[in-house]
Amino acid sequence: xxxxxxxxxxxxxxxxxxxxxxxxxxxxxxxxxxxxxxxxxxxxxxxxxxxxxxxxxxxxxxxxxxxxxxxxxxxxxxxxxxxxxxxxxxxxxxxxxxxxxxxxxxxxxxxxxxxxxxxxxxxxxxxxxxxxxxxxxxxxxxxxxxxxxxxxxxxxxxxxxxxxxxxxxxxxxxxxxxxxxxxxxxxxxxxxxxxxxxxxxxxxxxxxxxxxxxxxxxxxxxxxxxxxxxxxxxxxxxxxxxxxxxxxxxxxxxxxxxxxxxxxxxxxxxxxxxxxxxxxxxxxxxxxxxxxxxxxxxxxxxxxxxxxxxxxxxxxxxxxxxxxxxxxxxxxxxxxxxxxxxxxxxxxxxxxxxxxxxxxxxxxxxxxxxxxxxxxxxxxxxxxxxxxxxxxxxxxxxxxxxxxxxxxxxxxxxxxxxxxxxxxxxxxxxxxxxxxxxxxxxxxxxxxxxxxxxx
Amino acid sequence: xxxxxxxxxxxxxxxxxxxxxxxxxxxxxxxxxxxxxxxxxxxxxxxxxxxxxxxxxxxxxxxxxxxxxxxxxxxxxxxxxxxxxxxxxxxxxxxxxxxxxxxxxxxxxxxxxxxxxxxxxxxxxxxxxxxxxxxxxxxxxxxxxxxxxxxxxxxxxxxxxxxxxxxxxxxxxxxxxxxxxxxxxxxxxxxxxxxxxxxxxxxxxxxxxxxxxxxxxxxxxxxxxxxxxxxxxxxxxxxxxxxxxxxxxxxxxxxxxxxxxxxxxxxxxxxxxxxxxxxxxxxxxxxxxxxxxxxxxxxxxxxxxxx
Numbered sequence: 001x002x003x004x005x006x007x008x009x010x011x012x013x014x015x016x017x018x019x020x021x022x023x024x025x026x027x028x029x030x031x032x033x034x035x036x037x038x039x040x041x042x043x044x045x046x047x048x049x050x051x052x053x054x055x056x057x058x059x060x061x062x063x064x065x066x067x068x069x070x071x072x073x074x075x076x077x078x079x080x081x082x083x084x085x086x087x088x089x090x091x092x093x094x095x096x097x098x099x100x101x102x103x104x105x106x107x108x109x110x111x112x113x114x115x116x117x118x119x120x121x122x123x124x125x126x127x128x129x130x131x132x133x134x135x136x137x138x139x140x141x142x143x144x145x146x147x148x149x150x151x152x153x154x155x156x157x158x159x160x161x162x163x164x165x166x167x168x169x170x171x172x173x174x175x176x177x178x179x180x181x182x183x184x185x186x187x188x189x190x191x192x193x194x195x196x197x198x199x200x201x202x203x204x205x206x207x208x209x210x211x212x213x214x215x216x217x218x219x220x221x222x223x224x225x226x227x228x229x230x231x232x233x234x235x236x237x238x239x240x241x242x243x244x245x246x247x248x249x250x251x252x253x254x255x256x257x258x259x260x261x262x263x264x265x266x267x268x269x270x271x272x273x274x275x276x277x278x279x280x281x282x283x284x285x286x287x288x289x290x291x292x293x294x295x296x297x298x299x300x301x302x303x304x305x306x307x308x309x310x311x312x313x314x315x316x317x318x319x320x321x322x323x324x325x326x327x328x329x330x331x332x333x334x335x336x337x338x339x340x341x342x343x344x345x346x347x348x349x350x351x352x353x354x355x356x357x358x359x360x361x362x363x364x365x366x367x368x369x370x371x372x373x374x375x376x377x378x379x380x381x382x383x384x385x386x387x388x389x390x391x392x393x394x395x396x397x398x399x400x401x402x403x404x405x406x407x408x409x410x411x412x413x414x415x416x417x418x419x420x421x422x423x424x425x426x427x428x429x430x431x432x433x434x435x436x437x438x439x440x441x442x443x444x445x446x447x448x449x450x451x452x453x454x455x
Numbered sequence: 456x457x458x459x460x461x462x463x464x465x466x467x468x469x470x471x472x473x474x475x476x477x478x479x480x481x482x483x484x485x486x487x488x489x490x491x492x493x494x495x496x497x498x499x500x501x502x503x504x505x506x507x508x509x510x511x512x513x514x515x516x517x518x519x520x521x522x523x524x525x526x527x528x529x530x531x532x533x534x535x536x537x538x539x540x541x542x543x544x545x546x547x548x549x550x551x552x553x554x555x556x557x558x559x560x561x562x563x564x565x566x567x568x569x570x571x572x573x574x575x576x577x578x579x580x581x582x583x584x585x586x587x588x589x590x591x592x593x594x595x596x597x598x599x600x601x602x603x604x605x606x607x608x609x610x611x612x613x614x615x616x617x618x619x620x621x622x623x624x625x626x627x628x629x630x631x632x633x634x635x636x637x638x639x640x641x642x643x644x645x646x647x648x649x650x651x652x653x654x655x656x657x658x659x660x661x662x663x664x665x666x667x668x669x670x671x672x673x674x675x676x677x678x679x680x681x682x683x684x685x686x687x688x689x690x691x692x693x694x695x696x697x698x699x700x701x702x703x704x705x706x707x708x709x710x711x712x713x714x715x716x717x718x719x720x721x722x723x724x725x726x727x728x729x730x731x732x733x734x735x736x737x738x739x740x741x742x743x744x745x746x747x748x749x750x751x752x753x754x755x756x757x758x759x760x761x762x
Contacts, residue, residue: 089727113522415728
């Protein structure tokens with residue numbers, strides 16, 4: 001009995017070990033092949049999640065299917081939470097969708113692994129010219145064989161803005177920044193200090209009851225601190241990665257990289273102008289406290305305006321301010337993208353669908369649905385996303401500051417981010433380690449991670 | 456096998472050895488023939504993948520389309536042994552497996568003893584005790600995520616606290632251990648209950664005549680009688696727990712900052728997130744060896760003591 005159970009245990013374990021390993025390189029088809037004259041079928045994996053955005057996506061797919069009986073597209077709903085795990089298994093198993101919605105940081109790995117189709121020669125001229133070159137740079141990657149290729153069509157971009165409580169902003173008497181004349185980081189910290197005071201905090205959801213409590217100037221939601229920190233670090237020229245003459249990429253944390261880290265840390269622990277309760281929260285989590293006047297400003301991606309507009313209690317006034325600038329106003333840009341699987345049987349039809357899906361008119365719909373910035377120049381001029389309402393003017397203006405985030409092309413960035421940078425930055429913002437520890441761990445542990453990808 | 460066993464013994468010893476040898480050979484052949492239908496699926500679905508996995512562990516296989524896999528010998532093992540993340544994951548895995556198994560056993564034994572008493576509604580209580588068994592780990596994970604939810608969770612509203620249980624660096628591991636114990640209790644309870652019902656009544660009657668206290672009865676009759684069952688179920692629990700994946704994946708995905716990254720989650724991340732299939736296979740092999748070693752030691756000691 002005992003020996004048997006030990007044997008059974010061994011078998012169970014062995015199986016588990018065997019299951020943990022996947023084979024490489026599935027080659028089978030991703031969509032069913034069709035006889036001539038029959039409609040080509042494409043699967044489109046979409047990651048849209050906001051209600052308006054899902055509706056816009058489905059609408060465009062429906063319109064396409066009606067207009068093109070020969071190429072029928074099936075909308076497949078995915079989720080940002082696990083899309084990359086899902087794609088790795090689907091690619092390996094040969095069941096990946098033909099048209100894949102993702103974001104540019106994820107593409108470099110898939111491109112180098114040979115799972116995505118190089119679109120260089122396939123892009124229609126109209127689509128190519130409608131999207132400016134800096135956006136194309138966010139999807140141009142090493143193909144794993146020494147060359148470069150374009151592995152997706154960039155369509156929505158996120159920039160950082162500050163969402164502010166208008167009442168508290170006006171009461172503090174600080175200069176209101178504009179896209180042409182944004183705050184410097186010094187002014188921003190100064191403003192945050194001015195808005196930090198004991199003040200009436202709304203206690204009931206109806207907004208009638210208040211009691212006096214500590215109010216803060218700003219709230220940093222740093223549950224996922226890496227992308228936010230790295231994108232803002234560009235304000236002072238902080239790139240975090242450098243590529244040496246030998247072609248090896250290493251992590252660097254010098255004075256430029258430390259600027260934004262130190263300034264955010266100062267707001268939290270020196271000025272005490274940042275709400276400590278928000279620190280461990282995800283981007284949208286501090287909103288209830290924002291509506292209660294607990295803090296006045298929330299630095300966030302432009303898309304968060306959607307939730308603010310939707311959830312704000314009656315009579316709550318808010319404005320969108322441009323992000324502060326350091327030595328430059330530059331921010332790192334990543335884009336949402338549409339790519340075609342290398343194993344897709346109908347790449348040309350897929351390209352046609354993408355070209356339609358991302359034309360100026362449709363991009364404007366998608367941008368409005370997701371409250372993000374379109375890459376299409378035609379879409380950016382659409383009056384529905386340039387008006388003053390809900391801060392669209394400030395959001396759209398911030399697009400000109402977007403440059404390619406330097407980490408986009410770093411092989412192994414995803415592992416560096418989740419294994420090294422996320423815990424290190426979380427501990428730093430929680431005041432558990434010093435900035436010198438941050439620099440040391442990001443560089444030493446980080447280089448070890450990057451090493452694996454450069455063998 | 457039973458058919459051949461009833462064959463009458465050969466009359467002459469000299470002729471018999473040859474005949475017996477021939478009969479033995481035929482018996483072996485028959486045995487293999489009869490076992491074949493059972494062996495094929497075993498070879499196809501367990502031994503094959505297992506050998507493939509072990510083979511992968513000695514290569515630099517990656518889950519990519521354009522990678523030439525080559526043999527790298529023990530490179531993966533040396534990398535593994537010098538990987539700080541592996542050791543922290545290993546430590547977490549051991550804390551998890553030992554504490555969940557021990558707590559599961561203690562709680563399940565208590566519950567089994569209670570359910571073995573002549574209580575009212577015993578049938579209903581027994582059914583309720585196995586309910587968690589009927590739930591898939593993903594559902595359990597989702598349910599407990601709601602329990603631990605920082606704003607809407609039952610736990611915070613009962614305690615009147617505002618703790619983000621699953622995101623706190625020091626609370627996340629204890630929080631998932633509680634869920635692990637809850638999940639594994641039913642099968643442990645059922646097995647122990649079955650064991651309790653197999654303890655002969657005469658033994659209790661005998662010690663009662665001698666005037667033994669309930670504690671002494673438990674210590675000197677129940678526990679020794681249950682011993683084989685306890686050894687079996689704790690070893691199985693240990694294996695199940697150290698290989699736990701779905702539950703923790705749903706609850707924390709190994710976060711915050713890797714504080715709940717069990718070895719199997721680590722292997723999953725290596726294989727499917729960072730796509731180092733060879734490295735992940737070596738991790739699987741290493742964990743299998745560790746578990747076999749721990750179990751071997753435990754079973755060997757238990758058997759020696761019984762003897």
